[in-house]
Ligand SMILES: Cc1cc2nc3c(=O)[nH]c(=O)nc-3n(C[C@H](O)[C@H](O)[C@H](O)COP(=O)(O)O)c2cc1C
């Protein structure tokens with residue numbers, strides 16, 4: 052084994068990880084605000100986290116008796132947008148919770164992370180649990196919530212244990228429980244483990260599940276900020292969103308807003324998988340070029356192959372061609388200008404050899420399986436899409452199936468309770484529009500005769 056290969060760590064499934072020497076320091080393309088201390092030994096423990104400035108933000112908030120309005124104002128000024136998918140401004144979301152309404156309020160941390168291609172929250176949950184917990188306590192104080200819950204994906208056993216342990220430490224240190232730091236603010240935090248349903252990541256589905264019901268989404272309005280968990284005002288925030296809160300309070304909103312673009316502030320964590328040399332989780336300034344992530348962080352396309360396409364923001368994001376990707380910067384607006392979305396930041400890289408009809412078929416199986424079945428267009432439509440895509444790969448597609456797919460995709464959108472239906476409809480439309488030749492290849496091979504009845 053050569054010296055350079057011995058530096059490359061292998062995961063249990065054999066994938067190359069970042070070389071150990073590099074792992075200790077940020078790559079030049081990275082801007083590590085949240086992940087600054089990711090590799091500090093023991094950073095998951097409260098004493099090490101505190102030695103790096105951890106819980107200082109909470110102390111600032113509570114000891115200075117900061118008002119709710121002041122905290123919300125800081126979040127608004129920072130420009131932080133929700134990192135769970137929709138990119139909704141966090142400060143505004145917190146400001147929608149009614150004040151002095153006499154009701155219990157709740158903060159729910161969405162740690163369901165089930166979207167194919169997305170695994171960035173896991174790094175925070177496992178390695179930096181106190182950063183998220185600190186953000187949750189500050190967020191709870193800002194919306195006057197005496198209880199908060201971490202709804203964590205069932206399969207994240209190790210992460211759930213790490214969080215449980217960190218919560219215990221926070222209680223022992225007096226950051227949770229009664230009269231936190233003598234402020235008069237009481238707060239309890241709980242972990243709730245999911246049971247493996249993607250739909251429980253949708254905020255109203257999550258709330259239903261936490262209430263002990265089927266994880267079925269609900270029509271909005273009412274929005275959770277007004278009527279959420281147990282019919283009380285509730286904020287649902289993503290893990291990464293909440294983990295950004297302590298940094299913003301400690302360094303000030305202006306410092307955070309200095310990074311990024313006009314409308315996409317700060318940094319974003321990207322989980323990159325697929326055909327790259329170094330898959331993994333990277334934090335970059337919003338507005339960084341896509342090429343910096345692909346080449347500097349991920350070591351380029353695996354095997355020296357050419358890039359065919361990327362799925363930028365989790366599997367529900369429409370596909371982006373290689374040409375578009377290289378023109379793109381990593382912010383909400385630039386990705387939207389390519390007809391896609393930043394979403395969760397779960398990027399899937401596809402090289403020139405990838406068969407995109409197979410990729411789409413694979414995704415369609417996931418969405419058909421995960422549809423909760425409440426809405427007819429989603430329940431039936433996701434299954435139809437899956438079946439038609441199967442007919443392509445089994446050489447049984449007919450020419451009219453292209454229009455049929457377009458028709459189903461268009462009829463799925465905007466007609467359902469939640470956007471799971473759109474999450475497969477939009478990709479279908481984008482693959483057909485940007486890569487028609489991939490479907491044509493299968494139509495030429497098809498042995499089907501007659502028309503579909
Ligand atoms: C089908 C579906 C699954 C979702 N899964 C997640 C998830 O796993 N984690 C998450 O944070 N948001 C997920 N979301 C988005 C949430 O509904 C919600 O917008 C988010 O948790 C809000 O947090 P943020 O404002 O901090 O982004 C999902 C949405 C849909 C439609």
Ligand code: SF4
Nearest residue numbers: 423425426429467469
């Ligand atoms: S769109 Fe699909 S997943 Fe969402 S509520 Fe309707 S049936 Fe359930």
